[in-house]
Amino acid sequence: MKAEEALDYVSLRLKAAGVEAFDAIAGESESAGLEVYEGKVKTTELNVSRGIGIRLFRDNHPGYAYCEKYSIEALDLTIAAALENSYLTGELHLRLPEPAALAGMEIHSYDPAIEEVTFEQMKKFCLELEQKAKTLDPRIKNIPYLGASRSTSRFIIRNSQGVHLEKKSASVSAGLGVVAHSGNNRKMGVYSNGARSFNFDSDYMAQTAAERAISLLDARPIPSGDYPVLLTNRVASQLFGMFSSIFFADLAQKGQSRLKDRLGDEIAVKDLNLVSDPFIPEAPGSMLFDGEGVPARKIQVIEDGRFVSFLHNLESAYRAEVEPTGNASRGYSGRVGTAFANLVVPVGQAKISDLQQMEKQVLQIEKLEGASGCSAVSGEISIGAQGFLWEHGRMVQPVDRITINGNFFDLLTSIHHYSDSYSDSFSSVKVPDLLVSGLKVAG
């Protein structure tokens, strides 16, 4: 049974069971990849996944179920489970979308050529990458992680109102982690990236990973205190990604965001703007419709420091009595959530080298270690970091074994300068380098 046939069957059975409102999604993906270690392909994978997810409403009570087995028996069981679940849940009001025109944009999320990327191509690239990384510097002693992969996916959604939409996506990725030694010190440098075509620059990747390891080799802590902090574009993007859920209406409505009841307030410095942009060509967060079949649109979340819009799925929009923003996220096995399309903070005009010398001392954070000390509910930031200390525009030492501590909501009001560039990573979060104050450093 194919996905379309399974969806046809589910739709018919739900209608026959008298279910008036439902949506059903099918997800399929295929991936192929390999890992290289010490000049040999050590692991090769070729994977195929698929599943059907059902959400139905029985007198406004939702029930969810999913299955990965495309048989009549399994689909019947799944429908029965969704119905049974609807007898447990509280009332949930929302309006499933009607068929609507999608934006006439080309977001270039799928190129069939990616399906033609062969294991041989990936192997050749990986071996070349390993060789280059290995010979760059004698301090590079080991390359424990190195690999490449390609993946394609297909998402279909149908609902009881007649929506029938499909999207495809394809991407490739490659990366490596190198370990550099200096005496008893070890540092790992990682570079990985994704793209819509298999056209990676092995020289650049090897050099970047090696530099990231070597440049931190003789790092040491700095005294605890207040430092102007330069969050590099990779780190700033990571932080905004960790705290992105504070802008989700469903979480605010459930008491999980301090932005509840703050719509219209100034929550950030006056020159901060933040958007959810679904139309950036080739970007991983780009889409024409969301996980509930609502047409995607560009949403200004923060405008000149003022909080102007939450991101909504159907449920939160109904509750807030606003139009959904097209930010529902959903996989076949889960319930509906909220997500940014691409989270974008516009660039400024300064070079990163300008930011490094704007204060007498600047602590540049290159790397965050884990995210467990960060809470989107409280806004708490308490996290290990590594980077460089700059004095009078000159780098004086690499830094490690420090923590940075503060609060994300305070951080939004303490951004002083933006650089003119984003990191080159294939990421749906784009934030430039930021010079901020107010973070405490412990070392």
Add this chain to the structure above:
Amino acid sequence: MTEQQAHAILQAGADTGADLTEIFIEETRDSTITFRDQKIESAVSGLDYGIGLRLVYGTDILYTHTSNDDIEHLIRLIRNLASTRFGKTSARTVILPDVKNPGWRESAVRPGSQTIKAEFLRRADRIARSLSNRVVQVSAQILETNSLITLINSEGLYHTEERRRLRTHVSVTAEHLSERFVATEGPGYQGGLEVLERIDIEAVTRAAAERALLMLDAGYISGGNIPVVMGNGFGGVIFHEACGHPLETEAIRRTASPFTDKIGQQVAHESVTAIDDGTVDNAWGSIVRDDEGTLAQKTILIENGILKNYLSDRVGSKETGAPLSGSARRQSYRYAPVARMRNTYIAAGKHKFHDMIASVDYGLYAKKMGGGSVNPATGEFNFAVEEGYVIRNGVIAEPVRGASLIGRGHETLMRISMVSDDLELAAGTCGAASGYIPVTVGQPSLKVDSILVGGR
């Protein structure tokens, strides 16, 4: 899958020269029921179904998975996968297992009554909200998974096993003057609905709520290198992340571990004995056999500070020389198995908790750890302290929030100076190369003489 089909797949693998061909079939029924906003917010039922096929050539691994059990599709996947192999080998012989019960004997057991679970969750909400009007949200969840797995390999293995687990999470959010704090408890055990009888929902909810309320008004500790007393139970997450992962052959075979080539050497203070035990009765991280079919074992990792063993899978064992420890694990059919932890803990010592506290002039008592992460290659770790207290003049003083612990696992092991007698285990979920798996972490309270504490 019939016996004939299983044999056809094993033969197809052997024909490509694979030393080992392995079939892993999984059918999992799961149910998740979530309570929030004083109502059952969602109830999700799932049927995960798929087949993982692994071909091992020496120490090279080829893996494929699919939910499509059509035999021609499976044979085609094997051949496509093998065609990527760079360097051909001749066909191997295969020992065809006696598949006594071809196909499914029965489907995996359906999860237990959702109605009983719903009432259990409502109780958590009532208990938390009765404690204070500062409790603004209670989110509680029960996740039950019942899996039927079958493992067949070209060495004649045929093994079926039912795996049942149930875990509950209770998260309480407290609010005061726009400050919010959320605290979570998450006990879990092997078994089905009967596990709910083992869980004291009142104690679990109170623990989460009281921590959220306490931390709401807590201040911050000044950061720096200071002595830390780590609380028992979930405090073991640090050993799990910072030492357990680097002791897995997955890290050792890539020489990406500070413990490579250290068997027999002192790697920890002599007061430290660390164990990974897959056989603890009904524990969250216990297994009968691992995901390669090896019987679970109790593995002494460190004994009185001396490194004794690594955690291994077949390929890791072959590459590093470590004996098989029955540690090959995977989240599901989507992952090839690799060596992972099961129930990992530091054994109880002889010290008393109050003596540890009394020995510290100024330091941190990290009563409850949050999550954390580690880079196995460098040993660098970072952990959040969910509930902490300043220790001042040998006495537990004011509560502090927002602290984190930074260090290198192998260095921190040497700085443990006192191990108490109050060992406790706690359920957790571990994410790594073969997905998210249930594990137990644990330790008695222990004192580290110096560790970097991040604060304000």
